[in-house]
Amino acid sequence: MTSHDGYGDRWFDREAGPVVRPYALTKGRTLPSGGATFGLIDVVIATSERPPAHFRPGPEHRRILNMCRRPTPIVDLTSEIDLPLGVVRVLLGDLTSEGMLRVLSTQKQPVTDQRLLRMVLDGLESL
Amino acid sequence: MDLNRFEDTHPAARPGSAVPATAKILISGGFGVGKTTLVGTISEIRPLRTEEPLSDRSVGVDDTRGVSAKTTTTVAMDFGRISFPSDLVLYLFGTPGQERFWFMWDDLAVGAVGAVIMADTRRVADCFASIDYFEQNGIPFVIAVNCFDDAPRFEPDDIRIALSLAPEVPIVLCDARERDSVKKVLVSLVRYVMTRHSRRNQATLA
Ligand SMILES: Nc1nc2c(ncn2[C@@H]2O[C@H](COP(=O)(O)OP(=O)(O)OP(=O)(O)O)[C@@H](O)[C@H]2O)c(=O)[nH]1
Ligand SMILES: [Mg+2]
Numbered sequence: 001m002t003s004h005d006g007y008g009d010r011w012f013d014r015e016a017g018p019v020v021r022p023y024a025l026t027k028g029r030t031l032p033s034g035g036a037t038f039g040l041i042d043v044v045i046a047t048s049e050r051p052p053a054h055f056r057p058g059p060e061h062r063r064i065l066n067m068c069r070r071p072t073p074i075v076d077l078t079s080e081i082d083l084p085l086g087v088v089r090v091l092l093g094d095l096t097s098e099g100m101l102r103v104l105s106t107q108k109q110p111v112t113d114q115r116l117l118r119m120v121l122d123g124l125e126s127l
Numbered sequence: 128m129d130l131n132r133f134e135d136t137h138p139a140a141r142p143g144s145a146v147p148a149t150a151k152i153l154i155s156g157g158f159g160v161g162k163t164t165l166v167g168t169i170s171e172i173r174p175l176r177t178e179e180p181l182s183d184r185s186v187g188v189d190d191t192r193g194v195s196a197k198t199t200t201t202v203a204m205d206f207g208r209i210s211f212p213s214d215l216v217l218y219l220f221g222t223p224g225q226e227r228f229w230f231m232w233d234d235l236a237v238g239a240v241g242a243v244i245m246a247d248t249r250r251v252a253d254c255f256a257s258i259d260y261f262e263q264n265g266i267p268f269v270i271a272v273n274c275f276d277d278a279p280r281f282e283p284d285d286i287r288i289a290l291s292l293a294p295e296v297p298i299v300l301c302d303a304r305e306r307d308s309v310k311k312v313l314v315s316l317v318r319y320v321m322t323r324h325s326r327r328n329q330a331t332l333a
Contacts, residue, residue, distance in 0.1 A: 041149040071146045084178040123211035
């Protein structure tokens with residue numbers, strides 16, 4: 001993916017390795033505000049609420065909102081937006097606390113939902 | 128769409144809803160055992176960037192406030208994605224092998240269907256760490272014995288003993304480069320998970 005705004009190559013390296021400061025984009029915050037958790041396969045969706053007066057979404061916030069006009073799993077969002085997972089979680093936390101985004105959580109226990117398991121099985125067998 | 132109905136529940140596909148159901152399976156095992164190959168055989172590999180906190184906690188300050196100049200290195204991981212017409216998306220996540228990436232495992236494992244632990248018969252001990260992790264966390268797994276060309280052939284029973292596995296844990300021989308073989312491994316995991324639950328339910332009813 002090409003670097004959208006010039007940050008990419010300056011702050012992050014392609015592979016693991018050099019020491020970087022990805023949290024500069026979140027002004028140093030490493031944890032999402034509001035206590036929400038963001039599982040990799042949880043789905044996020046924009047609420048189409050306007051930003052409250054005190055909150056000015058940055059370019060990354062806006063990119064996320066744009067992508068989440070359709071329900072989007074967090075792992076796809078992170079891969080697409082090409083930012084590290086922890087950074088994406090902080091940005092998602094901002095947007096959910098401001099009411100601009102909803103999280104549809106998946107369960108945190110190993111899956112026991114027979115309906116879901118059946119869907120997975122049928123899917124795999126049809127491949 | 129009544130989003131409230133979905134809050135805190137699994138967004139399984141419902142008629143007329145654009146919310147995809149999502150599920151994940153972990154692909155685990157020792158270094159170089161064929162995890163990435165397996166994922167790539169059955170799905171399109173995509174990049175995922177995460178960041179590794181530097182082990183030196185004195186770098187950066189005051190983590191408790193969640194505001195720090197924390198220094199990290201970024202880590203590239205790969206995952207696979209299969210979307211089905213039933214509005215289901217299945218993700219395959221390889222667990223990073225090196226010990227310094229263990230912090231990622233809980234993130235990957237939470238809410239998983241289960242795990243495929245790949246074993247190479249030339250060095251079966253390499254998958255002990257994976258077995259321990261999934262046993263301790265109550266996550267069901269199957270063993271996929273990846274058949275490298277020059278590897279000694281073993282009977283599944285020998286492998287069961289070598290890995291001291293419970294009798295019900297499925298052991299499947301596989302070639303991570305073959306689509307049908309990979310499909311068989313994943314199907315065996317899901318079937319195992321389904322029977323495990325129905326067996327448990329019967330046990331509680333009895
Ligand atoms: N003969 C044979 N070779 C395989 C098989 N699976 C993988 N390989 C080869 O083994 C090597 C390592 O495979 P990878 O898929 O990169 O292994 P990995 O587990 O992702 O490795 P790390 O991520 O580095 O731990 C590659 O050269 C593959 O081509 C198999 O089933 N049979
Ligand atoms: Mg790999």
